[in-house]
Amino acid sequence: MTEILHARDLHKSYKMGKSRLEVLKGLELCVNAGEFVAITGASGSGKSTLLHILGGLDTPDAGYVEFDGRRIDKFGAGQLNRFRNKMVGFVFQFYHLLDELNVLDNVVLPTMASVGSLGWPARRKKARKRAVELLEQFGLGERIKHKPYQLSGGERQRAAIARSLMNEPRLLFADEPTGNLDSETGNGILEILGSLNHSGQSIVMVTHDERMAERAGRVICLADGRIVG
Amino acid sequence: MYKLKLAIRYFLRRRITAIAVAAVALCVFIVVVVMTVMNGLVSEFRSKNHNFVGDCVISTDSLVGFPYYAEFIAELDKQQFVAATSGVIRSYGLLTQPGADWNLGIEIMGINAADHIGATGFAKTLHYHKFDPENAFIPAYNPALVGCVVGIDLMPSSRDRSGEYYHSQNPPRYELIISCFPLTPKGGLARAGTDLVNTLSFFYSDDSQSELVKVDGKMIYVPFEYAQKMCGMSGETPRISAVHVKFTDGAALDENCNKVRQMWRAFVEANKDRRYASLLENVSVQSWIENRRSTIGPMEKEQTMLILLFGMLGIITVFVIFVVFYMIISHKSKDIGILRSIGVPERGVVELFIYFAVIVGAIGAGIGAAAGCGVLVKANDIEGWLFATFKYQVWDRSIYAIGDIPNKIELHVLAVIMLSAVAASVVGALVPAIQAARKRPAEALQVNQL
Numbered sequence: 001m002t003e004i005l006h007a008r009d010l011h012k013s014y015k016m017g018k019s020r021l022e023v024l025k026g027l028e029l030c031v032n033a034g035e036f037v038a039i040t041g042a043s044g045s046g047k048s049t050l051l052h053i054l055g056g057l058d059t060p061d062a063g064y065v066e067f068d069g070r071r072i073d074k075f076g077a078g079q080l081n082r083f084r085n086k087m088v089g090f091v092f093q094f095y096h097l098l099d100e101l102n103v104l105d106n107v108v109l110p111t112m113a114s115v116g117s118l119g120w121p122a123r124r125k126k127a128r129k130r131a132v133e134l135l136e137q138f139g140l141g142e143r144i145k146h147k148p149y150q151l152s153g154g155e156r157q158r159a160a161i162a163r164s165l166m167n168e169p170r171l172l173f174a175d176e177p178t179g180n181l182d183s184e185t186g187n188g189i190l191e192i193l194g195s196l197n198h199s200g201q202s203i204v205m206v207t208h209d210e211r212m213a214e215r216a217g218r219v220i221c222l223a224d225g226r227i228v229g
Numbered sequence: 230m231y232k233l234k235l236a237i238r239y240f241l242r243r244r245i246t247a248i249a250v251a252a253v254a255l256c257v258f259i260v261v262v263v264m265t266v267m268n269g270l271v272s273e274f275r276s277k278n279h280n281f282v283g284d285c286v287i288s289t290d291s292l293v294g295f296p297y298y299a300e301f302i303a304e305l306d307k308q309q310f311v312a313a314t315s316g317v318i319r320s321y322g323l324l325t326q327p328g329a330d331w332n333l334g335i336e337i338m339g340i341n342a343a344d345h346i347g348a349t350g351f352a353k354t355l356h357y358h359k360f361d362p363e364n365a366f367i368p369a370y371n372p373a374l375v376g377c378v379v380g381i382d383l384m385p386s387s388r389d390r391s392g393e394y395y396h397s398q399n400p401p402r403y404e405l406i407i408s409c410f411p412l413t414p415k416g417g418l419a420r421a422g423t424d425l426v427n428t429l430s431f432f433y434s435d436d437s438q439s440e441l442v443k444v445d446g447k448m449i450y451v452p453f454e455y456a457q458k459m460c461g462m463s464g465e466t467p468r469i470s471a472v473h474v475k476f477t478d479g480a481a482l483d484e485n486c487n488k489v490r491q492m493w494r495a496f497v498e499a500n501k502d503r504r505y506a507s508l509l510e511n512v513s514v515q516s517w518i519e520n521r522r523s524t525i526g527p528m529e530k531e532q533t534m535l536i537l538l539f540g541m542l543g544i545i546t547v548f549v550i551f552v553v554f555y556m557i558i559s560h561k562s563k564d565i566g567i568l569r570s571i572g573v574p575e576r577g578v579v580e581l582f583i584y585f586a587v588i589v590g591a592i593g594a595g596i597g598a599a600a601g602c603g604v605l606v607k608a609n610d611i612e613g614w615l616f617a618t619f620k621y622q623v624w625d626r627s628i629y630a631i632g633d634i635p636n637k638i639e640l641h642v643l644a645v646i647m648l649s650a651v652a653a654s655v656v657g658a659l660v661p662a663i664q665a666a667r668k669r670p671a672e673a674l675q676v677n678q679l
Contacts, residue, residue: 049671057570058671084670085572096674100238103233110571112231115644120230163571190412 004171004202005054009063010047023049024060025225031171031204036197038216039206041206045222047206050176054204055088055173056080068170085114089164093176095156097148103159104144107131110166127166134162138192154185161192165201172196174205178212190215231373232577235564236584239557246589249553249654253593256546257650260539261601264642266608269635271532277440280350280522283315285474285486285519287493287512292320292460293416294468295508298346301496302472308492310485312475313347315340318456319470324383324449327430335383337409339456342366353439356381357400366452368434370402376434377405378450384436394438403433407449411461414468414505419461427459440632441524444616458572466505482516484658490514521597543653550589550657565665568671568676575666582662583655590654594647602643605636 012024023046031037041047052058054065056072067087075083083112089110090096092152097106111127112120135144138158140151148156157177164172174193194215197203205216213219221228240246282328289295298316305311318339325332342365346352352362355378357369366376381394408428419427431451439445454463462468476485476679497509518525565578604611612634615621623634665673 055570057674058669070230081572081574083572084570092674095569096563098235098564098567100235100242100564109231109568113568113571113573113577117230118235132638151257 001034002094003030004033004035004068005029007050007054007063008066010050010053010060010065011062012053012058012060018143024053024063026063027222027226029054029220029227031202031210033170033202034197034200036193036215036217037205038201038213038219039204039222040208040210040213040219042210046225047208047222049207050222051173051204051206053176055090056083063171082114083109085168087170088165089169089172091157091160091164091172091174093179095148095153095160095180097156097160097163099148102145102147103135103140104128104131104152106148107135107157107163107166110163114167131162131166134165135159138162144187152185154180156186157181157185157189158192161189161196165170165196171202171204174203176207177205177209178209186212192219231573232581232584235581236588239561240588240592241586243557245553245557249550249589249657250593250596252546252553253476253650253654254597256542256653257594257597257646258601258604259542260646261638261643262604262608263514263535264539264646265605265638266600266635267532267535268639268642271528273386273440273635274528275525276517278525279517280353281439281444282474282517282520283313283349283473284482284517285514286471286517287474287488287489287514288319288471288520288668289512291416291508291511292410292470293412293414293508294462294470295467295512296414296466297341297496297500297503297509298469298472299467300500301493304492304496305474305489306470308488310477310481310488312477313344314475315344315348316453316469317345317472317473318453318460318462320409320456320460322449322459324365325406325408327404327406329506332408333383334447335407335449337407337456337459338448338450339453339460340450341453345473348475349439352589353515353531354439355435356396356438357435365435365450368402368432369400371432374432375429375452375455377407377437378429378437379405380445380448381436381438382442382446383449400433400435405431405433405449405450407431407459409456409459409461411459414466414508427461429455429459431455442639443524465636468505468508480532482518486514486516498552543649546650547653547657550586550654551660554582554586554658555661557585557660558665562665562668562673562675565668566670566675569666569668569670571675578666579659579662581656582665586654586658586662587651589658590651591647593654594650597650598643598647602638605638608634608636 005030007027010024010027013020013022028051039047039050049058059073064071067083072080072083098109101109108127108131111123115123132144135141138161140155140158140162143151143155148159151159173222177193178189181189190212193203193205207213302314302316305314318337320336320337322335323332324335343363346362355362355365358365365378368374368376406428411427413419437445437450455465457467474489476482478485493512493514499507500509568578612623
C-alpha cells in the first residue's frame, strides 16, 4: 500500500507554570492510503495535539511529518494553506461550523477560500452543486438553508463532515467526532466515516472510546507520549 | 467572497458593533459640525478683511503719510493687471456733537467714494447708499451738506441681541464734529495760526457695516479732501496714508503684489532726490493677507488649535474602535481557527476584519455625516428657535459681529472627514486582526476565549 503520511520522531511540550509538560516523546506513525486509523488513549495523552500536528494546524518542537513524501514543516505559508485546503479535511468534536453562515455556505466555504473573489463566480455553480450532493448524501438535503444552531448535534457533525470533504481531500482527520454526541448518533457518524473509508477515503480518527475505535481498520494506542500498541 | 459575506454577517449579528458605529458616527458628527462652522467663520472673516482693504495695500505706519502718491497712482492705473486704485488718508481724531460735553476717540478714513468702491468692498457695507455708493457722502436730507459714513457700531443703540440693526426709512440728521491732529511733513504738530484746519462738522449720510468689530466700532469715513486737510496732509506737497489696489485677476495675488513692489522700488529710486523723499522709504507694499495678518492670524491659530483638538478626538475614536474590535475579534477566535484550518491564509483573515472595519466605518461615517449635515442645514433655524424660546444664542449678536451661523457644507471637507473615519476604523481593527490571524490554528480553535 502507498504510504500517505509519516510522522517521524515527534516531540511536543507545553509550558505549565514553571515546568514543561511533555506530551509527545519521539512519536513515530505511518498511515497508508485508504486506511482508517483510530488513535486512542487516555484524556490528556496528546491525541488531539498529535492530530493537529499531522494536519498542519500546529508545529512539533522536534521531528517532522511527511505527506506524500514531502515534509510539511518545509512548506511555505501558501503551500501550507493549500495543504490544509485541498489535501486534508478536519472534523472536530465541537463541529466548528460558522454560526453566521447557513449549512450550505459552511460546506461551500473551503472552495470559496481556495478560489478567491475573482474566481468564485465561475466556480460557484459547480461548488454549490457538489455541496448540495454531499449534504443530501448525509441526509441534510432539507436543512441547507438552516443555520448551525438550528440543527441537532448529529446534523451539525454531518454538516462538518460534508465541509471536510468539499475539496476531496486525500486524508480526513477526525478529532473525537462522536465525543459530543449520544451513542446512537455517534454510531451514525461512525457509519458515515466507515462508508467513506470503504469508498477509498483515508481517515485518521482520534477517540478515547475503544468501542468506537474498533470500527477502524487499525487502532493505535497512545500513552506517555508514545505509541504503545 | 466569503470575507465580504462573513464581514456583513458579523456586522449584522454582533450588537457590540453598534458601539463602534456610534463612536464613529458621533466623532464624524462633531467634526463635521464644528469644522464647517469654524471654517465658515474663518472664511467669512478673511473675506470681510479682504473686502475692507482690497487686494493690495501700499501704506505707511507713520501718521505723516507719504508724498507724490498721485504720480504713483497714475502709473498703477496704466497697468493692465490693476482694476482700480483708491488713495486713503488714515488718522485718529476726536468725535463730538454740537453742545455735547463728551468726546470719543475714533479712527478717520478719508476716501474718494467713487474710487474706494472700485478698489474695495466698501459699497457692500453701506445701507442707504447701497445702490448709489459713489454718493455715499451726500446726506439724503440735504445734499448740500458735507456727509460722513459712520461705523455702524458707533451709532447709538444700533443693534439688539438677535443681531438686527435698526434703520429708519430715511437717514436721521446728525451733525458730527471731528477734530484731528494735523502733522507737518516732518512729523511735528502743525502750529495754530497757519491755514490748517483741524476741526470740521460733518453730517451723517450713511453707516458702514463691514462686520469687523474694530472697524465698525471706531471708524468714520469722510471725503478724501477734507480728511487730507484736517490731517495736515494737503498743501504744497500733498500726502496720503495708503493706496488700496484691486487687481483684475485676484487669483494671481502674490505675482501682482510683486509687480507693484517692483514698481514702488523703481518709483522710490526715481524720486529719491525730491523733497520729503525720505517719507517714501517707510512705505510697504503688502497683499491683503499680509496687511491684515495681525487680525486674521489669531483666528487662523484658533482654527489650527481646533484641528489639533479634533486630531486628538480622532485618536480617542481609534482607541474606542480598537477596544471594540479587540473584543469582537477575541470572541471570534474560534471562527479564525476554523478559517485557518480550511486553508484561509493569514492575509485572508486580516482582510475579513478590514472589510468588517470598513463597513463599521462607512456606516458610522454615513450616519454621522447625515446627522451633521441635517443639524447644519437647520442650524440657524435651531438657534432662532432657541433664542425665541429660551433667549439663548450661540454667539450674542450684540457682542459678536456674526450674522448667520456659517453652515455651508464643503463636499471635499466632508469627504476627507468621512474617509478619515473609515481609515480610523481600519487602523483600530488592524492590530487585533493581525494578532488574531497570526495565532496558530490549533491555538485559535481552543474554546477558552476572552
